[in-house]
Amino acid sequence: MSEQNKEPRTVTVIGAGTIGLSWIALFLGYGLRVRVNSRRPEAERIVQEGIALFAPFLPEEADRLADSADRLEFEPNLETAVADADVIVENAPDNLELKQELFERVGKAAPAGALILSSTSMLSPDAMGARMADRSRLVVGHPFNPPHVVPLIEVVAGEETDPEAVREAVEFYRSVGRVPVVLRKQILAFAANRLQNALLRESIHLVREGVVTVGELDEVVTNSIGLRWSTIGPFHAFHLGGGEGGLRKWLTGRAVGMEQGWELLGRPRVDDDLIETLVAQAEEAFGDKTYAELVRSRDTKQLAVLKALASVAPNA
Known part of the structure; x- marks a missing residue:
């Protein structure tokens, strides 16, 4: 056949x-x-x-x-x-x-x-x-x-x-x-979700501490690291962050206090009060649209990013 x-x-x-x-x-x-x-x-x-x-x-x-x-x-x-x-x-x-x-x-x-x-x-x-x-x-x-x-x-x-x-x-x-x-080895929750969970943990911590609201946190991400990560990954980004010296320069110079920075990251407890705070702020930020409307908005934007990236030369 x-x-x-x-x-x-x-x-x-x-x-x-x-x-x-x-x-x-x-x-x-x-x-x-x-x-x-x-x-x-x-x-x-x-x-x-x-x-x-x-x-x-x-x-x-x-x-x-x-x-x-x-x-x-x-x-x-x-x-x-x-x-x-x-x-x-x-x-x-x-x-x-x-x-x-x-x-x-x-x-x-x-x-x-x-x-x-x-x-x-x-x-x-x-x-x-x-x-x-x-x-x-x-x-x-x-x-x-x-x-x-x-x-x-x-x-x-x-x-x-x-x-x-x-x-x-x-x-x-x-x-x-x-x-x-x-993946080269088995690990609980794999790679992408572990990265997502790490960012989510700190996002929840920042909201709980009153630094930003749920809606503002999303604006922070989509207008900074989210935009950056749609084109290059974390290691690529910090390789560029090191300038002409690349990742080695960044790790041995500008990132001297990196481990100290890790110690500052929050460990929020997901209790009833936190859940109510997050849900209330999410409803305020996103609750004026139906699930179908939110899905269409998300997929329209994500598809636009993929099409834009596909239109760029591979080695650009």
């Missing part, structure tokens, strides 16, 4: 929450056959609404939604949903016992050659696949929300993961326009 006449790969998406919906829209946009496995009785309505919300913000090359109705199906039975799938993308809540039971069932029902991917934000393949007879095809592919817009995928292998499965995972994510980065 030629490539042109070849049937599209079947991807079973387990879960129709925020991440699952984003994956569904992206996979359909790239011409894949998508089978949705969800226990939600209103899954079909939720998925259709999700596709409509996310469609305008898919990558330009993801233009295959016109015939997506013929490639989208729903199967509430897990075993049936994965029985002939080429790729399985799991998006269940990060509950270890739940994941272990789910992957035990998937392992028994899926084809031997199926690629089994988990969108977990913190659990290891070894832990999730503990009850599988063969976990060699289980790979973590942690996306950064929303995965139909944000390209990064953190690929994490377990001790028993077949290197070929990792290679296939990288190839699969690249085929749908994502940027996979294979």
Whole structure:
């Protein structure tokens, strides 16, 4: 069978929450056959609404939604949903016992050659696949929300993961326009979330101490380090911060007090008072818009940044 006449790969998406919906829209946009496995009785309505919300913000090359109705199906039975799938993308809540039971069932029902991917934000393949007879095809592919817009995928292998499965995972994510980065070792919560959590901790501390409000903190980030990090990463930035001497000059000169600065960072306790303060300020800053309006605003801006970066020469 030629490539042109070849049937599209079947991807079973387990879960129709925020991440699952984003994956569904992206996979359909790239011409894949998508089978949705969800226990939600209103899954079909939720998925259709999700596709409509996310469609305008898919990558330009993801233009295959016109015939997506013929490639989208729903199967509430897990075993049936994965029985002939080429790729399985799991998006269940990060509950270890739940994941272990789910992957035990998937392992028994899926084809031997199926690629089994988990969108977990913190659990290891070894832990999730503990009850599988063969976990060699289980790979973590942690996306950064929303995965139909944000390209990064953190690929994490377990001790028993077949290197070929990792290679296939990288190839699969690249085929749908994502940027996979294979982590060199397992670490709790992976890399991107650890960076995000570090910044969030200090953000909460600054709000709790009355230095800024929630809305003002977001303005600080989007108009400084957020803008900077959309083009270059932290190490690249401080390499430039060292001038002609680069990162070595910065680390040995201007960053002499860096460790002392770390000691000043806050360790806020997330108690009821803090939660009420953050929620009240968030509602004041963002509460005049619906969830759908906020999503469209976020994705419009993020897509504009990606398009602008794509228009610049790679070595600029």
